[in-house]
Amino acid sequence: MKEAKTQSGIITRHGKRITVSHRGGILVKTGGYSLALDPKRASKSDFSFVSHAHIDHVHSPDGNSKVIASKETVALAEVRGYRLRDAIEQQGGIDLVDAGHILGSRAILIEDSVFYTGDFSSRDRGFLRGSPGVKCDTLIMETTYGTPRYVFTDTEKIVSRVSRLIAECFHNCRPVVLTGYPLGKAQLITYLFRNWGPIYLHDAVFDMNEAHIELGIELPRLESCGVGSKQAAVLKRRPWIVVAPASSGRSHFIKPLRDNYGAAVIAFTGWAVDPRYAYMMGVDYAFDLSDHCDFKELVQLAKYCNPSKIYTVHGFAAEFAEHLKFLGFDAEPLEGIEQSTLTSYA
Numbered sequence: 001m002k003e004a005k006t007q008s009g010i011i012t013r014h015g016k017r018i019t020v021s022h023r024g025g026i027l028v029k030t031g032g033y034s035l036a037l038d039p040k041r042a043s044k045s046d047f048s049f050v051s052h053a054h055i056d057h058v059h060s061p062d063g064n065s066k067v068i069a070s071k072e073t074v075a076l077a078e079v080r081g082y083r084l085r086d087a088i089e090q091q092g093g094i095d096l097v098d099a100g101h102i103l104g105s106r107a108i109l110i111e112d113s114v115f116y117t118g119d120f121s122s123r124d125r126g127f128l129r130g131s132p133g134v135k136c137d138t139l140i141m142e143t144t145y146g147t148p149r150y151v152f153t154d155t156e157k158i159v160s161r162v163s164r165l166i167a168e169c170f171h172n173c174r175p176v177v178l179t180g181y182p183l184g185k186a187q188l189i190t191y192l193f194r195n196w197g198p199i200y201l202h203d204a205v206f207d208m209n210e211a212h213i214e215l216g217i218e219l220p221r222l223e224s225c226g227v228g229s230k231q232a233a234v235l236k237r238r239p240w241i242v243v244a245p246a247s248s249g250r251s252h253f254i255k256p257l258r259d260n261y262g263a264a265v266i267a268f269t270g271w272a273v274d275p276r277y278a279y280m281m282g283v284d285y286a287f288d289l290s291d292h293c294d295f296k297e298l299v300q301l302a303k304y305c306n307p308s309k310i311y312t313v314h315g316f317a318a319e320f321a322e323h324l325k326f327l328g329f330d331a332e333p334l335e336g337i338e339q340s341t342l343t344s345y346a
């Protein structure tokens with residue numbers, strides 16, 4: 001229960017003072033320690049939290065700040081060339097919570113009070129379980145798809161539509177390229193369409209799939225399609241599926257697969273809600289399979305966490321904060337507010 005509210009802040013039930021600030025990155029300070037959330041570069045804070053191994057959330061620490069990350073994030077970051085040395089998963093006052101975004105992704109609850117989501121999904125997909133969030137006083141939430149037009153199709157519906165498409169292509173001996181981010185989406189695609197075959201992997205996807213298998217995810221062990229003459233030999237017998245990183249249909253990897261083999265290219269991303277996406281990316285089909293919350297799920301997350309203050313980050317941060325205010329929350333976008341103290345708990 002909150003006992004008092006003053007000009008400078010709120011007294012929490014724990015009586016601890018916590019500040020959240022944003023100065024080129026999100027910093028949380030308690031009486032005892034400072035904590036940088038997904039810093040872009042080595043931080044001087046006592047702790048640096050790395051929520052997951054996507055490039056825009058990972059950094060190369062310099063040893064001055066203790067890294068907090070899941071063991072899966074450490075392993076996946078290493079495949080990408082980042083050494084999150086001596087990372088810890090446990091620390092007094094800090095709880096890591098599954099974020100449901102990709103393997104190893106975590107949200108963080110600080111002093112039972114401030115909850116930072118990192119990238120977040122509340123929906124079950126393939127081998128990934130969605131997360132509901134946690135009750136908190138202050139919520140710092142990602143709002144990548146925080147505008148009403150981004151409401152995603154059910155995963156089962158997408159899988160059955162794409163399976164029909166693959167069946168049609170295979171019936172005509174036409175190969176298929178499935179594209180998505182090489183970490184996360186590509187493994188999900190591999191898992192969801194694992195009953196088709198043969199499936200070959202782009203090298204970047206191969207490395208990440210192997211890392212997932214090492215970490216205990218039940219993905220089929222598949223071959224890389226390689227490049228050059230190896231690729232020509234592997235792909236000679238049609239039809240096949242290649243899982244490749246998200247890119248334009250005109251990219252140096254995908255264009256030859258279309259030109260030489262007549263492959264149909266199917267992209268998977270939340271941005272595919274926009275009907276022009278497939279055309280703009282030069283792919284044949286696009287499906288809104290996302291590893292983030294959609295608009296409705298973001299609203300649900302805010303309601304579930306039931307905080308007294310919400311800061312929005314990423315994507316439609318300003319627009320979503322306005323929507324939250326309309327729903328009766330005290331909300332504002334965090335990015336762009338350059339001041340030392342946004343929230344004080346005295």
Ligand SMILES: [Zn+2]
Pocket residue numbers: 052054057101119
């Ligand atoms: Zn991410």
